[in-house]
Amino acid sequence: MRPREELEAISWYWKNYQYVLAFLFAIEEINKSPHLLPNHSLGYDLYNTFPSDRRSLQGAVFGLSGGKQTLPNYNCQAQKQSVAILVGTTSALSFEIGTLLELYKIPQVTYGPFDPMLSDIKQFPSLYQMAPRDTFLTTGIVRLLLHFGWMWVALLVSDDIQGDRFLQDLKAKMVTNDICVAFTQKLPAITGVHTIQDIEIIISTAHVHILYGDLGSLLNIGMSTNFHLTAGKVWIMGNPSTSQWDVVFDYLDDKCHYYHGSLLFSDNKREIPGFRHFLRMLNFSQYPDDYYFTKFWIDQLYCSLSELHCGRIESCEPNSSLEFMPDKTDMMSVSAPSYFVYNAVNMVAHALHKRLLENLEVRSLGDVDQPIIPPWQLHPFLRKIQFTNGAGDNTSLDDKNNHVTQYDVQNLVRFPDKSWVLVKVGEFFSKSPHNQDLVINEEMIKWPVIFRETPQSVCTQKCVPGFRKTSQEGRPICCFLCVSCSETDISNQTDAPQCMQCPAQEYPNSERSRCLPKNLTFLGYEDALGMVLGFTALCLSLVTVVVFGVFVKHRDTPIVKANNRALSFILLISLLPCFLSSFLFIGRPNTATCILQQVTFALVFTVAISTVLAKTMTVILAFKATMPRRILRYLLLSGASNAVIPICSLIQVIICAIWLGSSPPFVDTDSHSEPRSLIIVCNKGSVTAFHCVLGYLGSLALGSFTVAFLARNLPDTFNEAKFLTFSMLLFCSVWVTFLPFYHSTKGKVMVAVEVFSILASSAGLLGCIFAPKCYIILVRPSKNSLKGFKKKKCQSK
Structure with missing residues (x-):
């Protein structure tokens, strides 16, 4: 390592030095292996990556020039030419030096997070990414949101191409699952600690914040002035770079407790066999030429420099070991980039091994003692490489298989002593069925202290049933x-x-x-309304029987004989079933009662009305027969008026027969009249036939009323023309009133209205026609005799 500028030592950057140690461990392991590259040793050069485009390119030029000069196209030390270059941990570095390396077709192997832009073969044909694609990361995050019912979330993503791709994919899946975004905030990219910006975090009612970004994104948020307002927010971190959370917390110190209770999606933790032992056995004298190795021991393990040998460590504290570092930086836990560095070295070694074997097949052993392998010759082997590393994991660069299919869901927990630990609380399996792909142990999760139970994150509380x-x-x-x-x-x-x-x-x-x-209900006798109507019908029936008995007992008296005694008996007999027909409407309907209701009602009322018409005609014929007209006398003596009853009744019978033959009444249910009851009613069947029956009865009643009205001024001695007029007026009034009431009511009330109309109209006939006669028979018997009749006639003269 040949640094040309001094970089300020920052303790929280030393975690990255584990990548160098993993690299050194892999080199030593391969050089000791008798099976991989036998009789050959791997060499290496290490260059630091500075947060500067100029310095990154300068390091690449040094590597291409053999390490001592900046003349990449002129290198007299060809034996030191690199066959591959390992680059990390950000994709920005690969973009910076990728074009330069592509001129020489040198394989560039990256060990940072997977970047879709770097997978463009046309732009970077010599670049290989060790990290697998995070194809199912957004699926896992959405499944986690649905598992806890978090439908109102905030998104904070890095302001770069990766962040844009993640945001686009995540939002598409959120829309599909009706998850809403409270706000989206882009986090500016940083290249070092000196470029951290003070950003203003948007605060909303969303209790869940999804963070996707690199180490700098975590630092940007943690250093913001209003970061304390995020207390009580559940952070979901989904970028593999967030595996360096301990580095961030060392730097943020007291402010980092706001991340307590966060959930992290990370690739499965992998171990490198023998690496922990390698780290445990490291000492300051192993790599004396490595400037940063020496500086690491001085800064982290408080070693002292030698006064005689410049830059050499003289002594360290007893038991100085990476296993017992006094600093919070944990060097023993393998990070994901360190694992990828280990795989990258092995991948290059396997490709080089296959290339050497190919040389052995075409050339003699003496000619390949120290072969010079041009870097571009490794590409065919790297593209098809498949091997099993020391950890037993199958490693391949095949894009079809190089996907992260399983994630660990980890809970970030901070203890009162300010120590931190990541607790695995679940797993996401992308290849499992949809309802089994996410496994979460909620009892193990520690939420932010503000929540006593699983937090909710919704814009509006759920609508309860109803x-x-x-x-x-x-x-x-x-x-x-x-x-x-x-x-x-x-x-x-x-x-x-x-x-x-x-x-x-x-x-x-x-x-x-x-x-x-719904409760089944009908107009029954247990109902108050049904009980009243039934009792009324029974009383009126008894009254009819009593009246009939009185008329039978006094059948030879003038008042009974007047106006055709037989017609009076027929009318009384027909009124009795009129009253009794009301009982067909009360009680649970069945097919028989439904048919009898309408037929009985139609026929008995037809007989009653036609009888009234016959009685009226008899009165008219009786008074008109005194005139010298033989025809009227013949009609009176022959009883022609009595023929009205069978003729009128026959017409009604025909109408009823047509009704029953075409669409008879049937049992039906009424579910609309009462909201909580299912009423059992009789459906009329043919509504047209029903109205024909009523229309015929109405016409017959109107005709009887007209005839009676015309005969009202005849002499009134035993003359019942006036009473017939009043009875038919009452009858017509009841049924004219019945129609609008009947059609405006429903359910049991409709049935009750019909029963009431039957009872009222029948009682009107009984009262108006027979009450006056019974009064004379029972109270004023003196008027019910021939002597009384003559006396009244003389008084009238």
Whole structure:
């Protein structure tokens, strides 16, 4: 190592020196191996990489010139020509010297994080990356967010090509899974500790911050003036460079406790067999020509320089070893870049070994004692190289297989004594099924001290069952409103996008989170309304029977004989089933009752109305028969008015027969009238036939009313024309009122309205026609005789 400028010693940079030690260990291991490059030894030159384009290019020119001069195209020490150059830990260095090295076709092997830009074969055909692609890193992060329900996160990424690619890929997966970004902040790239910038971190309601960047990104955030405002944020770090977290914390010291509880995605920890023993046995005298090796022991293990030999260490403290370093820098734990350095040296050695074997096949042994291998001849072997390293891992540069497929999820924990430890709390397997790719042990996770349980990170709290999400205009999809479902809808899941309607046989509970089965109900006798109607129908039926008995007992009296005694008996007999038909509407409907309801109602009321019409016609014929007209007298004596009943009834029978033949009534359920009940009702079947029945009854009633109204002024001795008029007026009024009420009600009330109309109209006929006659028969019997009739007739004259 030949440094031309002194670099300020910063303790937290010494962790990177492990890469040099891994390089030296790999060289010594190969040189001692009897199987790899036998009878040959690997040599090396080490050059420091400074945070400067000029200094990086200067180091590359020194290497190309043999190490003592800056004349890359003139080198008299050809035997010291390098066959490969190992570069790291940032891709920026490869970009800086890649074009220069490409002129000489020298293989450039990088051990830093994988950079997609460096994989461009057209631009960098001689460059090889040891680090595998982080193809599934964004998938693992999204799966972690979904596992904890973190739907509102902030993104902080490095302001470079890698950061842009990561951001683009992550956002695409987040959109697919409805995860929203609270804000995105680009972190400026830094090239050294002196270029750290004071950035202003955006603060939001997101409790989860995803950080993707190199070591400088961590330093930039930690050194920001408002970094303390990130207390209580869960950091998710996804770049392999964040494996150097201990370096950052050594530098940040008291401010680094804000990273406590962070989660890190890292490649599986790998061990290099024998490396820990190599580090443990190192002493200050092994590499006296290495300036930085000497400086490392002086700075980290407090050794003293010799006064006689300039730059040589004279003595160190007892038990000075990398295993017991007093500083916080841990040199014994293998970092990912150190593992890649170890693999890079072995890869070059295997390629060189295959190239030498090829020479042995075409040339004699004497001619290849010290062969000179041009660097460009290694490329065919490097591209196809496959070997198993000392750790037993299969190593290949095949782009199809060189992917990170398994990540460790680690929890960053800080103890009260300010010590730190990474605790493995889970794993992500990209090749496992979707529901099994992430394994997390939540009980092992230590969250930031502000959280007593697993933190939440949402823009809006979840909509509980019974509510649905509705988006807000101009805001991310995660920032929504929770709107209660309507009375007929439910939502049985959290964050339901929409409510759904319960089936007809079910209704929503009070929380509108699930559907409950509706109770079957109908107009029964246990209901107060059904009980009242049934009792009323029974009483009116008994009254009808009593009236019929009174008329039978006094059948020979003038008032019963008047206006056709037979028609009065027929009317009373027809009124009895009118009242009794109400019981067909009360109770649980079945097919038989549904058919009998309408047919019975239609026929018995037709008989009753036609009987009233016949009685009215009888009154008119009786008074008109006194005139000298034989036809009227013949009609009266022949009982022609009685023929009205069978004729009118026959017409109704035909209508009912057509109804039953085409679309008869049937049992149905009403799920809309009452929200929590399923009402069993009788469906009319053909609505047209039902209205035809009502229309025919209405026409018959209107005709009876008209005839009775015309006969109202006839002599009123035993004349019931007025009573018939009033009865039909009441009948028509009830049924005219019934129609709008019937169609405006539903369920049991609709049935009750129909029953009430039947009872009211029947009671009107019974009361208006027979009540006056019963009053005379029972209370004023003196008027119910021929003597009383003559006396009243004389008084009227």
